[in-house]
Amino acid sequence: MNENDLSIVKKVLWLRLAQVVVNELYKQKEFVVPIHLALGHESLAVAVDAVMEARDNLFLSHRNIHYNLTRMQSLKEELDEYYLRKSGIGEGRLGSMNLFNKQKNISYASSILGNNLPVGCGYALANKMKNSDGVVFIVTGDGAVEEGAFYESILFMKSNSLPAVIIIENNDWSLATKTNERRANIDFDKFANSLDVEYLHLQGNDPFKYQREIKLLREKALQERTPVLCEVKLVTLGHWHMDHADFPDGKFINYHGGPAPEVQEMEYPLLETSSNDPLFVLKQYLPIDELIKMSNELTSLLKEEIK
Amino acid sequence: MKYTEYINSLLKEHVNNTDGLVLYGQNIDAGSCLGGLTRGLSTSNNSASILNTPNSENCLVGVGFGLMMNDVSSIFFMKQLDFLLLGIDQIVNTYNIIRQSIPSASFTIFPVTMDSGYEGPQASLNNLDDFCSIAGVDGYSVTNKIDAKEIISKYLTKPGFRIISVGQRLLQSDMLDIECVSQDEDANYFQYTNGDDATIVCFNNALQYGYELRNIMRERQMSASLFSVNAHLYKDYTSILNNIGRTQKLILIDDTKSRNRLSDKFLIEVLRSHLLKKEIVVGRSISDDSFGPCKDLLDIDYNKIVYDISTS
Numbered sequence: 001m002n003e004n005d006l007s008i009v010k011k012v013l014w015l016r017l018a019q020v021v022v023n024e025l026y027k028q029k030e031f032v033v034p035i036h037l038a039l040g041h042e043s044l045a046v047a048v049d050a051v052m053e054a055r056d057n058l059f060l061s062h063r064n065i066h067y068n069l070t071r072m073q074s075l076k077e078e079l080d081e082y083y084l085r086k087s088g089i090g091e092g093r094l095g096s097m098n099l100f101n102k103q104k105n106i107s108y109a110s111s112i113l114g115n116n117l118p119v120g121c122g123y124a125l126a127n128k129m130k131n132s133d134g135v136v137f138i139v140t141g142d143g144a145v146e147e148g149a150f151y152e153s154i155l156f157m158k159s160n161s162l163p164a165v166i167i168i169e170n171n172d173w174s175l176a177t178k179t180n181e182r183r184a185n186i187d188f189d190k191f192a193n194s195l196d197v198e199y200l201h202l203q204g205n206d207p208f209k210y211q212r213e214i215k216l217l218r219e220k221a222l223q224e225r226t227p228v229l230c231e232v233k234l235v236t237l238g239h240w241h242m243d244h245a246d247f248p249d250g251k252f253i254n255y256h257g258g259p260a261p262e263v264q265e266m267e268y269p270l271l272e273t274s275s276n277d278p279l280f281v282l283k284q285y286l287p288i289d290e291l292i293k294m295s296n297e298l299t300s301l302l303k304e305e306i307k
Numbered sequence: 308m309k310y311t312e313y314i315n316s317l318l319k320e321h322v323n324n325t326d327g328l329v330l331y332g333q334n335i336d337a338g339s340c341l342g343g344l345t346r347g348l349s350t351s352n353n354s355a356s357i358l359n360t361p362n363s364e365n366c367l368v369g370v371g372f373g374l375m376m377n378d379v380s381s382i383f384f385m386k387q388l389d390f391l392l393l394g395i396d397q398i399v400n401t402y403n404i405i406r407q408s409i410p411s412a413s414f415t416i417f418p419v420t421m422d423s424g425y426e427g428p429q430a431s432l433n434n435l436d437d438f439c440s441i442a443g444v445d446g447y448s449v450t451n452k453i454d455a456k457e458i459i460s461k462y463l464t465k466p467g468f469r470i471i472s473v474g475q476r477l478l479q480s481d482m483l484d485i486e487c488v489s490q491d492e493d494a495n496y497f498q499y500t501n502g503d504d505a506t507i508v509c510f511n512n513a514l515q516y517g518y519e520l521r522n523i524m525r526e527r528q529m530s531a532s533l534f535s536v537n538a539h540l541y542k543d544y545t546s547i548l549n550n551i552g553r554t555q556k557l558i559l560i561d562d563t564k565s566r567n568r569l570s571d572k573f574l575i576e577v578l579r580s581h582l583l584k585k586e587i588v589v590g591r592s593i594s595d596d597s598f599g600p601c602k603d604l605l606d607i608d609y610n611k612i613v614y615d616i617s618t619s
């Protein structure tokens with residue numbers, strides 16, 4: 001494995017470990033701001049970070065911890081922001097759901113579903129006015145696509161030839177409701193096709209594949225001056241089973257936000273033995289003992305950073 | 308000169324003197340160009356970008372903030388203020404984040420307030436007070452030649468965000484050409500006459516009523532101070548309060564249908580500051596049926612007002 005690839009593996013693992021640290025503090029009621037962990041989203045965040053060029057900008061939603069941490073490669077300032085300290089990324093004024101970091105080209109994040117898409121449109125339009133060849137990356141979810149702003153924004157970007165990569169993190173849940181419990185299915189391929197927009201479907205949490213595919217998508221957006229749509233099927237990990245009289249094995253609770261009570265610190269914090277978990281996918285690339293060794297080293301560094 | 312023509316000429320002049328603007332909205336460079344309001348903007352300045360947009364107000368408000376974040380100034384023209392309801396999320400949530408930084412670019416939303424009345428439900432929202440209040444943003448109404456010139460030159464492309472609105476009812480009428488005695492340095496309000504018998508203070512687009520009342524009073528050998536408040540967030544009204552303290556008689560006219568009137572807050576301030584001989588408030592009662600198509604003009608008994616003032 002070359003240095004670049006090793007760096008990708010390290011980043012995926014570090015991002016998981018950092019989130020587990022946040023989760024432990026969260027379980028101890030250290031934070032008053034609501035935080036939405038993104039366990040299971042690590043491969044995607046690392047791939048997007050790797051693809052982004054210096055002139056690109058990122059527009060995030062309420063679940064933004066994975067991008068903020070990956071772009072920062074530091075936990076301390078993120079934690080300080082969650083503590084609402086002046087030393088935080090947003091000087092303690094942004095908290096979690098609106099956390100952005102201009103120095104790392106994270107231009108905006110919003111707690112309102114679909115809100116970041118129009119703002120990204122405007123940013124992309126300004127890029128066009130300035131003849132910049134930057135690409136706007138907008139991350140949204142399967143809940144936000146139900147908002148009118150989603151359609152309006154893609155229509156606007158297409159109408160004005162704005163290069164943008166729109167990523168739908170499709171975890172199939174909005175709060176405690178599954179997609180099929182709240183709406184008809186949306187075929188994003190057909191939807192994109194109706195606006196003459198390229199569509200890409202990703203799943204499986206392979207950070208290298210994600211990086212390759214998103215890089216090609218970015219190039220297409222830039223060369224053809226168009227928005228492109230990338231749907232990434234993933235599972236937000238951290239679910240648990242609640243004691244309940246009607247469910248002998250416990251009632252399934254999907255993870256949406258807050259602490260994940262059953263996620264624990266461990267040597268190699270694997271949460272599922274399937275491709276739903278990016279850490280399971282990493283085992284295709286490195287032997288488990290090497291991953292454990294790497295995990296221990298990264299954990300030590302994290303603890304040292306925040307002590 | 309018609310109101311529309313005059314505002315259009317001001318816009319063209321200002322756009323012509325400002326580099327790198329993005330002007331956008333539905334039909335702003337096509338068809339009627341918003342009834343003539345934006346006609347010719349595309350040829351007035353080669354450096355401005357003009358976009359005829361889809362009907363997507365939520366997106367379009369967010370676009371202005373996105374441009375602003377990327378240091379590009381813009382003006383979003385809207386045919387009807389009511390459609391701004393579709394962009395309220397952006398005005399509240401997005402701007403509340405952006406306003407934490409010092410802006411280098413400007414974003415102005417320039418809507419037409421539907422105040423002719425016969426649009427029905429749309430015309431029940433014939434004011435900026437509610438929009439400015441819900442988001443805590445600056446907004447200005449323009450009502451005549453003087454305030455239009457001042458407000459547009461001062462605010463249209465000033466870094467930061469605001470709403471500047473013109474009234475549908477006034478657009479096809481002749482521009483009110485009135486002398487100005489003094490103005491607040493931030494163009495929050497203007498004084499048009501100075502007198503001793505009463506102080507007339509107009510809110511929203513009510514200056515036309517106050518002007519008529521002042522003329523009737525003058526015919527009866529009475530003099531009145533006439534003010535019009537253009538800003539829709541609460542400001543410092545010291546000079547108006549001083550004037551009321553001198554005349555001790557207030558006539559307040561507000562043609563908005565808002566239940567959240569700026570003029571009510573102003574009245575509280577007046578009553579807290581002064582013991583008046585007379586105060587007359589002209590507006591709409593809460594029981595008015597203003598949700599369907601109806602005449603929007605205020606019915607004002609000017610003679611009774613003049614009598615009440617002269618005998619108090």
